[in-house]
Structure formats: C-alpha cells, structure tokens
Amino acid sequence: MTDNSYVHRLHAGAPGKPILFVLHGTGGDENQFFDFGRRLLPDATIVSPRGDVSEYGAARFFKRTGEGVYDMDDLARATTKMAGYVQNLAAEHGASSIVGLGFSNGANILANVLIEKGIFDAAALLHPLIPFRPHTNPDLDGRRILITAGQRDPISPAPLTQALADYFEGQKAQVRTEWHPGGHDIRPNEIEAIKAFVDNERVRFSNS
Secondary structure, three states: OOOOOOOEEEEOOOOOOOEEEEEOOOOOOOOOOHHHHHHHOOOOEEEEEOOOEEEOOEEEOOOEEEOOEEOHHHHHHHHHHHHHHHHHHHHHOOOOOEEEEEEOHHHHHHHHHHHHHOOOOEEEEEOOOOOOOOOOOHHHOOOEEEEEEEOOOOOOOHHHHHHHHHHHHHOOOEEEEEEEOOOOOOOHHHHHHHHHHHHHHHHHHHHO
C-alpha cells in the first residue's frame, strides 16, 4: 500500500470552500506558512505538511545530490506521493478548488506536481528552481500561477526561474511573475503579490 501521509497541521474550513496546501522550504516545517495560509484564506481548509526527507536534519520534500542537482528518482517518488496526498485530502474535505503555495523546496515539489499531474487550480511558487526541461502537459491550460523571485537569487537563479515561467506560459497557463532585486529571501512586494493573487482567487471562487 502506498503511503500518502505526512506529518502535518490542518485547519478544517467551511464545506464547499477551497483547500490550500502550504509547503515549506528546506529546513522549515509545518509551522512555517500555516498561519500565513490561514490569514490568506480564512474560510478554506489549510494543510501544511512537513517534508519526509531529512538532509542533515533539515526537512525537505525530496532528495538532492548537490545544490540544484535533484535525485530524479526520489523527485518522481515524492511527486506521486504529494499528488495522492493532495487529492485524498481535497476529496475528504469536499474542496471546491485546490490551491498551493510553496517556498524554495516546497515551491519545487509543487511545481513538479503541476508539471506531472496538474491537480492544482492555482499555485503561488516562491523562488522555485526546476533545473531541467519539463515535458509538455496540455492539462495546464488555464491553470493560474504566480511566480515570485529574486533577481540575484544564488539558489534559484533568475534565468531558470524565468524559464519555468516561460514553460507554464507555453502550456497556456495564466502566469504572473513578481521580482525583487535581492536573493533567496521573501520581500514585502512578494507578500503583496501573493495577497492580490489569492484575493483574485477568492473572488473567482465566490462567483463560481
């Protein structure tokens, strides 16, 4: 039997509302974005899993063999596991839509679930890094994606972030990008962009 479980925090929202998955970066945990998620979508079900891989004691969602070098077999395992986890909880809570928010390693597993499975109706990817050319996926047509990043990010280099945005646009997703002049840190303009993105989703959900 496949293990689709994670250690996580969960706030059960109102019936028929969205479910929001918030995914931490390397070394974070289920507390990193949980309260932020609750503020973003207070009526939604909020789920914050802890990565099931330990890198020298730092929690991650999949293994890597070096900075920016992914263990592709483990990425495939983690993607299948995360997809099943998301779908199971969305069904259990009767979610009207599935929204994701991830930072760094959390953004990377979220991006790869989108690339491989679709699943998420909307996703905010904070400082993502996909260091390979993704395959085409027609299921991404119309998905709503926000990408935020630093122009001098040494961990998620700007050209690779832009390449990911270009990929999603090429799949006919609705993509917005928000840049700041710094590195691998979350800055106020990113927070404002996330709030605006989620506010637009809230209006969309209420009108659907």
